[in-house]
Amino acid sequence: MSINNLFPEAINPQKNLLPKEGEAYYHGKVMDIQNADQYFKILFESIEWKNDEAVIFGKRYVTKRKVAWYGDRPFEYTYSNVTKSALPWTKELQELKNLIERSSGETFNSCLLNLYHSGEEGMAWHSDGEKDLKKNGAIASLSLGAERKFAFKHKESKETVSIILYNGSLLIMKGLTQSHWLHRLPPTKKVKGPRINLTFRTIINH
Numbered sequence: 001m002s003i004n005n006l007f008p009e010a011i012n013p014q015k016n017l018l019p020k021e022g023e024a025y026y027h028g029k030v031m032d033i034q035n036a037d038q039y040f041k042i043l044f045e046s047i048e049w050k051n052d053e054a055v056i057f058g059k060r061y062v063t064k065r066k067v068a069w070y071g072d073r074p075f076e077y078t079y080s081n082v083t084k085s086a087l088p089w090t091k092e093l094q095e096l097k098n099l100i101e102r103s104s105g106e107t108f109n110s111c112l113l114n115l116y117h118s119g120e121e122g123m124a125w126h127s128d129g130e131k132d133l134k135k136n137g138a139i140a141s142l143s144l145g146a147e148r149k150f151a152f153k154h155k156e157s158k159e160t161v162s163i164i165l166y167n168g169s170l171l172i173m174k175g176l177t178q179s180h181w182l183h184r185l186p187p188t189k190k191v192k193g194p195r196i197n198l199t200f201r202t203i204i205n206h
């Protein structure tokens, strides 16, 4: 396993982190710490956070991690077998969407937010290949709050790539990434502070 960005000067948003069959670009920090901390605080207080639910083999699970779903229109989005309707953008989410669109050169029409209260909450291996998402569309992941490790694992070869997601940093996944790679946010006892992650996405209507 390799940690690609131990040194911030080595961060290159043009460099693909994945060795094959996908594209992931780490932009590092796209805002200063003061801004990142301010956005964290506002989102923590103003977003309609709900515990995530998942129905797996008919059994309902409730996670400690909280989630929220916003978008251009009240898109219905099925995530972990649970369908949610998107809420309208708040002022701050609209600002962050604009920033992320300028930084990435991509456009997005929705955002899934995750709130991890501490390092003990994470997200298991998965890919974001839901049928409502634009196929091979970009997903932009903005991190606020505690720094966390993030890992990719190739579905066949099992090779892994890991990075550290800084406060105020942006990661873009696009192309074949979701078809060929899993990703996760590993839980860790070392991180005590909370983190908010925003994944901007493009939903399509069928």
Ligand SMILES: O=C(O)CCC(=O)C(=O)O
Pocket: 112, 114, 123, 128, 141, 150, 183, 184, 185, 197, 199
């Ligand atoms: O919190 C993260 O960095 C990952 C979130 C994620 O993978 C997702 O919401 O699909």
Ligand SMILES: [Fe+2]
Pocket: 126, 127, 128, 183
């Ligand atoms: Fe994901």
